[in-house]
Amino acid sequence: MSFRLTYATMYNPPDAMHERFEAALAHVEAGLGAHHRLFIDGADRDSARHVARYSPIDHELRLGEFALADTADVEAAMSAARAAYPGWHATPVAERARLLHRVGEIIEERVYEIAAAMVLEVGKNRMEALGEVQETVDFFHHYADDFERHAGYTHVLPDDPIAGFASHNASVMRPHGVWVVIAPFNFPLALAGGPVAAALVTGNTVVLKGASDTPWAGRMLADCVRDAGLPPGVFNYLSGAGRDIGEALVQHPLTAGITFTGSVPVGRQLMQQMAGGAYPRPCIAEMGGKNPCIVTEHADLDRAAAGIVRSAYGMGGQKCSALSRLYVHERVADALIGRLQAQIAAIRIGDPRRRENWLGPVVNATAYDNYQRHAEALRVAGASMLCGGARLGLGSAGRTALARGYYVDPLLAELSLEHPLWQHEMFLPILTVHRYRERDEAMRLANDSVMGLTAGFFGGADEVSWFHDHIEAGVTYANRPQGATTGAWPGYQPFGGWKGSGSTGKAIASFYYLAQYLREQSRTVVE
Numbered sequence: 001m002s003f004r005l006t007y008a009t010m011y012n013p014p015d016a017m018h019e020r021f022e023a024a025l026a027h028v029e030a031g032l033g034a035h036h037r038l039f040i041d042g043a044d045r046d047s048a049r050h051v052a053r054y055s056p057i058d059h060e061l062r063l064g065e066f067a068l069a070d071t072a073d074v075e076a077a078m079s080a081a082r083a084a085y086p087g088w089h090a091t092p093v094a095e096r097a098r099l100l101h102r103v104g105e106i107i108e109e110r111v112y113e114i115a116a117a118m119v120l121e122v123g124k125n126r127m128e129a130l131g132e133v134q135e136t137v138d139f140f141h142h143y144a145d146d147f148e149r150h151a152g153y154t155h156v157l158p159d160d161p162i163a164g165f166a167s168h169n170a171s172v173m174r175p176h177g178v179w180v181v182i183a184p185f186n187f188p189l190a191l192a193g194g195p196v197a198a199a200l201v202t203g204n205t206v207v208l209k210g211a212s213d214t215p216w217a218g219r220m221l222a223d224c225v226r227d228a229g230l231p232p233g234v235f236n237y238l239s240g241a242g243r244d245i246g247e248a249l250v251q252h253p254l255t256a257g258i259t260f261t262g263s264v265p266v267g268r269q270l271m272q273q274m275a276g277g278a279y280p281r282p283c284i285a286e287m288g289g290k291n292p293c294i295v296t297e298h299a300d301l302d303r304a305a306a307g308i309v310r311s312a313y314g315m316g317g318q319k320c321s322a323l324s325r326l327y328v329h330e331r332v333a334d335a336l337i338g339r340l341q342a343q344i345a346a347i348r349i350g351d352p353r354r355r356e357n358w359l360g361p362v363v364n365a366t367a368y369d370n371y372q373r374h375a376e377a378l379r380v381a382g383a384s385m386l387c388g389g390a391r392l393g394l395g396s397a398g399r400t401a402l403a404r405g406y407y408v409d410p411l412l413a414e415l416s417l418e419h420p421l422w423q424h425e426m427f428l429p430i431l432t433v434h435r436y437r438e439r440d441e442a443m444r445l446a447n448d449s450v451m452g453l454t455a456g457f458f459g460g461a462d463e464v465s466w467f468h469d470h471i472e473a474g475v476t477y478a479n480r481p482q483g484a485t486t487g488a489w490p491g492y493q494p495f496g497g498w499k500g501s502g503s504t505g506k507a508i509a510s511f512y513y514l515a516q517y518l519r520e521q522s523r524t525v526v527e
């Protein structure tokens, strides 16, 4: 079987992938410092303000100058998207799908260059970056195929049973208009590209806003959409701060619907705003996680340790799916913790441009300071610090090679259950552990969160259905060493949260996803 990159296969790629990545990285680094603009109405557009951005790998590594959109740019993008809407939703489904497949092909042609830029911009390692770009490709193809497979969701229904009349019925799904996509920093391409593809194939036009820390990824997506030849105004890209242009987009009268991916507080605020106004407008909000894993006394502990370390510390814990709460049966707790300590000690931390480094920096100074704050809170609370707790980069007494970036040690701590950090999404490489006695206690604790995104389980095969029946989470994994709670891939694992982690109960790339970008019209015509 030939190699197919997913988050589950990325641990063992062929050498050729590394070689191609390294060539692309050299090419991207040679072009650093360029000026990046917005993309509105089919054209690159300069803005009144710009910001110089630096890499979290090295605070002196200047990535480039990035446009900061203002309210005039918001107006221009919204007007362009509104003007393009009638033509785009009248475009036959097959043509829209063809154009989206073309975007997917272009992203795939650029997979190494885009991944190299994302290593620099986000600080993720090369395989995580390559995975994210390939995931974006798959989103474009998946949604284009899915919409065609559903024949645009049009259903002809039986004629009314009325004597003397031919009364024909149909259910037709129609787009909403201008769809705003607001993306997070941690998957700035995939979690922009996925919703953009879904909104476009269903006939909406789009204004995308990237996160403040990651304007480059969104701009690279805009390049691919532009080069695929979508009509002007169908897709528009803005970069800038949430509080400025994010709010302006949400409050804009032309905004017909939103897909937001980000933190719980912001998501809930946007949901309220979208429910207010003249009438409620759809808001797909994919939000945070505080994801648990249960390990029973029947678990394969080597498998468990591998899955736990990958999910708690991969990408520095900066995944909504990251594992942050571990509940282990007391009879196997010491054995598991010993394995975790050994694996954590073997993690290579450092410049993620280098093949050998698995863990790069956290994304910015705020995350770096939060790590110190949380580590200190754990110490003050008397937690048993089993691994880590130190900052290794900027301003620390740490290793010189790391001293210019936001590097931190993976932290593992045994913590009393009363501590508030069991409830708080830290979004950092920090895992807290509790030893339980009764399986039901572990389940009660795992479900003791307002969030319910992903959950992991390691135990006997005869315990798996108990886990599935009782866990309150939208994405579940049993006995998976490739990732206890992380690593969903379009077409394999639909991805969406329960409780406070998601607003719709329908997962990304699921059978039910695209319908959320449409509104139903019942049509009765009497001859």
Ligand SMILES: NC(=O)c1ccc[n+]([C@@H]2O[C@H](COP(=O)([O-])OP(=O)(O)OC[C@H]3O[C@@H](n4cnc5c(N)ncnc54)[C@H](O)[C@@H]3O)[C@@H](O)[C@H]2O)c1
Residues within 6 Å of the ligand: 182, 183, 184, 185, 186, 187, 191, 209, 210, 211, 212, 240, 241, 242, 243, 245, 246, 247, 250, 261, 262, 263, 264, 266, 267, 269, 270, 286, 287, 288, 289, 319, 320, 321, 425, 427, 453, 497, 501
């Ligand atoms: N459920 C999922 O699929 C998923 C996926 C990735 C990330 N996340 C979550 O995202 C968070 C990390 O990402 P982040 O730090 O970028 O999140 P964030 O909530 O800080 O920002 C997300 C986006 O919202 C924008 N924004 C912020 N305030 C806004 C406002 N008032 N109005 C409009 N837009 C605003 C930001 O600029 C950014 O583009 C974590 O909580 C993580 O769990 C969830």
Ligand SMILES: N[C@@H](CCC=O)C(=O)O
Residues within 6 Å of the ligand: 007, 186, 187, 318, 319, 320, 321, 485, 486, 487, 488, 489, 495
């Ligand atoms: N899709 C990714 C998580 C995205 C959120 O940050 C995973 O499944 O690990």
